[in-house]
Amino acid sequence: MSLLQIEDLHAGYGAADIVHGVDLTVDEGEVVVLLGANGAGKTTTMRAISGLIARHGSLRFDGTDISRAAPDEIVRLGLAQVPQGRGTIADLTVEENLRAGAHVRRDKQGIAEDITRWFDTYPRLAERRKQQAGLLSGGEQQMLAISRAMMSRPRLLLCDEPSLGLSPKLTQEMFASLSRINHEMRMAILLVEQNATLALGIADRGYLIEVGHVGASRSAADLAGDDAIRAAYLGY
Amino acid sequence: MALPITVHEGTMPHRGIRLGRVALVVAVVLALPYVVAPYRLDQVTGALILAIAAVGLNLLSGFGGQISLGHAAFFGFGAYTTGILVTDHGWYPPVAFVLGMLVCFVVGVLVGVPALRLRGMYLALVTLAVGVIFPSLVRRFDSLTGGSAGLFGISFDAPDHAYFAGRAGQILWLYYVAVVALAVSCLLVWNIMRGRTGRAIVALRDNEPAAIVMGVDRTVVRTVLFGISAAIAGLAGGLFAVDTGILTPDSFSLLFTIYLLVAMVLGGRASFWGPIIGGFVIYYLPLWTGELTDGPAAGVLFGILIIVMVFTLREGVVGGLGRLGARVLVVEPRRPTPRFDLSEAPPVSADQGIEPAACQPRQETAAGAPLAD
Numbered sequence: 001m002s003l004l005q006i007e008d009l010h011a012g013y014g015a016a017d018i019v020h021g022v023d024l025t026v027d028e029g030e031v032v033v034l035l036g037a038n039g040a041g042k043t044t045t046m047r048a049i050s051g052l053i054a055r056h057g058s059l060r061f062d063g064t065d066i067s068r069a070a071p072d073e074i075v076r077l078g079l080a081q082v083p084q085g086r087g088t089i090a091d092l093t094v095e096e097n098l099r100a101g102a103h104v105r106r107d108k109q110g111i112a113e114d115i116t117r118w119f120d121t122y123p124r125l126a127e128r129r130k131q132q133a134g135l136l137s138g139g140e141q142q143m144l145a146i147s148r149a150m151m152s153r154p155r156l157l158l159c160d161e162p163s164l165g166l167s168p169k170l171t172q173e174m175f176a177s178l179s180r181i182n183h184e185m186r187m188a189i190l191l192v193e194q195n196a197t198l199a200l201g202i203a204d205r206g207y208l209i210e211v212g213h214v215g216a217s218r219s220a221a222d223l224a225g226d227d228a229i230r231a232a233y234l235g236y
Numbered sequence: 237m238a239l240p241i242t243v244h245e246g247t248m249p250h251r252g253i254r255l256g257r258v259a260l261v262v263a264v265v266l267a268l269p270y271v272v273a274p275y276r277l278d279q280v281t282g283a284l285i286l287a288i289a290a291v292g293l294n295l296l297s298g299f300g301g302q303i304s305l306g307h308a309a310f311f312g313f314g315a316y317t318t319g320i321l322v323t324d325h326g327w328y329p330p331v332a333f334v335l336g337m338l339v340c341f342v343v344g345v346l347v348g349v350p351a352l353r354l355r356g357m358y359l360a361l362v363t364l365a366v367g368v369i370f371p372s373l374v375r376r377f378d379s380l381t382g383g384s385a386g387l388f389g390i391s392f393d394a395p396d397h398a399y400f401a402g403r404a405g406q407i408l409w410l411y412y413v414a415v416v417a418l419a420v421s422c423l424l425v426w427n428i429m430r431g432r433t434g435r436a437i438v439a440l441r442d443n444e445p446a447a448i449v450m451g452v453d454r455t456v457v458r459t460v461l462f463g464i465s466a467a468i469a470g471l472a473g474g475l476f477a478v479d480t481g482i483l484t485p486d487s488f489s490l491l492f493t494i495y496l497l498v499a500m501v502l503g504g505r506a507s508f509w510g511p512i513i514g515g516f517v518i519y520y521l522p523l524w525t526g527e528l529t530d531g532p533a534a535g536v537l538f539g540i541l542i543i544v545m546v547f548t549l550r551e552g553v554v555g556g557l558g559r560l561g562a563r564v565l566v567v568e569p570r571r572p573t574p575r576f577d578l579s580e581a582p583p584v585s586a587d588q589g590i591e592p593a594a595c596q597p598r599q600e601t602a603a604g605a606p607l608a609d
C-alpha cells in the first residue's frame with residue numbers, strides 16, 4: 001500500500017476545476033517529482049492534497065481517507081507542505097517560525113531538540129535565530145521553509161518549487177539537502193520543480209501534468225531520457 | 237561610557253533592566269494619586285478605560301490583522317450590560333463586568349464567523365454595520381436601556397474604609413479598579429501572544445495559507461480572537477459605565493471606534509505598550525487642544541497633531557521610543573543552544589512518526605559536506 005494514494009482528484013478555486021482527474025501515488029521513503037508547464041495545476045494539486053482548497057476524489061494517506069479531513073488533521077497525520085513562495089511568517093523570528101511549524105505538537109522537549117537539529121543542519125538560520133524572518137534572504141527563507149515543514153515531523157513532505165528564486169549554486173545545495181533528508185530520515189517527498197534536471201536527479205519516479213491531467217507514472221531515468229520532456233523542461 | 241551600552245540577553249544586567257522597568261511602572265501607578273489632584277486622577281481613569289479598549293482592539297487588529305469598525309458596539313454591550321445589571325438588578329459591579337465580558341465574547345464570536353470569509357474592505361463594512369446598529373438598538377429597547385434619555389445612577393461604591401472616604405476617595409477607588417482591569421487585560425493579551433496561540437495568530441495574519449498547512453485551525457483561532465478582543469472592549473465598557481454613572485447611545489458612536497483605531501496606530505500596533513500609550517494620547521490630546529483654543533479651532537489643531545504624529549512616528553510612539561532606546565542600550569541575543577548530541581538524545585517515541593534511528597542529527601554521510609553553510 002502506498003503512503004499517499006490519490007485517485008481521480010478534482011480541485012479548483014470555485015468556478016471551474018483546475019485539476020480534473022489526477023491519479024498519483026507516493027510510497028514510503030520515495031521521492032516523486034511532478035513536472036508540468038506554468039499553470040498546469042501543480043500548485044493546485046499540492047493545495048488540494050493539504051486540504052487548503054475544496055477537492056473531491058479519493059485521497060488516502062497511510063490508509064486513512066483524507067478527502068474530507070481538515071488541514072490541521074492532515075498535518076497531524078504526518079503530511080507537511082512547503083508552500084510555493086516559501087510561506088515565511090515575516091513578523092515572527094526565525095526560531096518562532098520553527099516553533100510555529102511544530103504547531104500540532106505538544107512535546108516540548110522534542111520540539112526543542114528538533115529546533116537544535118535544524119539549526120545544526122542550516123547554521124545560517126542559527127546565526128539569525130532572533131531575527132525577523134521577513135528579513136532573511138530568499139535562500140535563507142527557503143531553508144527556513146523546509147525546516148519549518150519538517151518541524152511537524154512529517155512522513156511525507158510536499159515541496160512546491162523549493163528552488164524558486166535561488167541561485168544555481170543554492171539550488172543545487174537545496175536539492176542535496178532534500179536528498180539527505182530523504183535518505184537519512186527515510187522521508188517521502190513529493191516535489192514540484194521547474195528545474196527538471198536536478199529534480200529528476202534525486203527522484204525515483206515522476207509524473208507529467210498537463211492542463212490538469214496527469215500521465216502515467218514513469219521512472220526518473222525514463223522521464224529524463226524522453227525527448228519531448230527534454231525539449232519542454234530540460235532545455236537541451 | 238560610550239553609547240549604546242550593550243547587555244547580553246538573560247544576564248543579570250539585562251534582567252535587572254527588565255525588572256527595573258516593571259518597578260518603574262508600579263511606582264508611577266502607586267505614586268500618582270499622591271502627586272496629582274483628584275480631578276486629574278479622574279482624568280487618568282478615563283484614559284485608562286480608553287487604553288483598555290485599545291488593548292482589546294489591538295489584539296484583533298494589531299496582532300491579528302483584522303480590522304474592526306464595530307468596537308464601539310462591544311464597548312457599549314459591556315457598558316449597558318453592567319449598567320442594567322447594577323441599576324435594575326442590584327448586581328455587584330465586578331460580577332456584572334464579568335457577565336458583560338461574556339456577552340461581548342459571544343457577540344464577538346458571532347461577528348467573527350462571517351469575518352472568516354471576509355478581508356479588508358468587506359470586513360470593514362460588516363463590522364461597521366455592527367457599530368452603526370448598536371446605538372439604534374439602544375434607542376429601540378429603551379424600556380431596558382433608558383433609550384436616548386440615558387441610563388442613570390450606575391455606581392461602584394468604594395469599600396467602607398477611611399482610605400477611600402469622600403469624593404476624592406471614590407475617585408481613588410475607581411482609579412485602582414481601572415488599573416487592575418488594565419493589568420488583567422494586558423496579562424491576558426501577553427499570555428495569548430507569547431506562546432503557541434500567539435504564533436498561530438501572527439502566522440494567520442502574515443501568511444494565511446502557510447499557517448493553515450502548518451496545522452493552524454483558522455476558524456477556531458479567528459473567531460475566538462474576535463471574541464476575546466470584544467470581551468476586553470466590553471470590560472472597558474463596564475468600567476466606563478461605573479465611572480461616568482450615566483450611559484447614552486451617543487457615547488458609542490462610530491467616532492469612538494475611530495478614536496480607538498487612532499490610539500492603536502499612534503501608540504504602535506502589535507506592541508504591548510502601544511495601545512496603552514495611544515489610549516492616553518487620544519484621551520489627553522483633545523483636552524489640551526481644548527484648553528489652548530476652543531470651538532472648531534481645537535478640532536483642527538487636534539487633527540493636525542494626529543497627522544504630524546503619524547508622519548513622524550511611523551511605527552507609533554512605541555516604535556519611536558524603541559529607536560531612541562536603541563541608541564542608549566542594545567540587548568545582545570543569546571548564543572544558539574549547544575549542539576544536539578546524539579549520544580545524549582532521549583529516544584524518540586514511535587508515534588512521533590520517525591524511527592528513533594532516523595532522528596539523528598546531521599552526520600557526515602555519503603551525501604557529503606554540511607549543506608548550505
Ligand SMILES: Nc1ncnc2c1ncn2[C@@H]1O[C@H](COP(=O)(O)OP(=O)(O)OP(=O)(O)O)[C@@H](O)[C@H]1O
Binds near residue numbers: 013037039041
Ligand atoms: N487562487 C486562485 N484563484 C483562481 N485561479 C487560480 C488561483 N490560483 C491559481 N489559479 C489558476 O489555476 C491554474 C493552475 O495554477 P497552479 O498554481 O496550480 O499552476 P502551477 O502548475 O503551479 O504553475 P507554476 O509552475 O507557474 O507555479 C492557473 O491557470 C491559475 O491561473
Ligand SMILES: [Mg+2]
Binds near residue numbers: 042044
Ligand atoms: Mg505552482
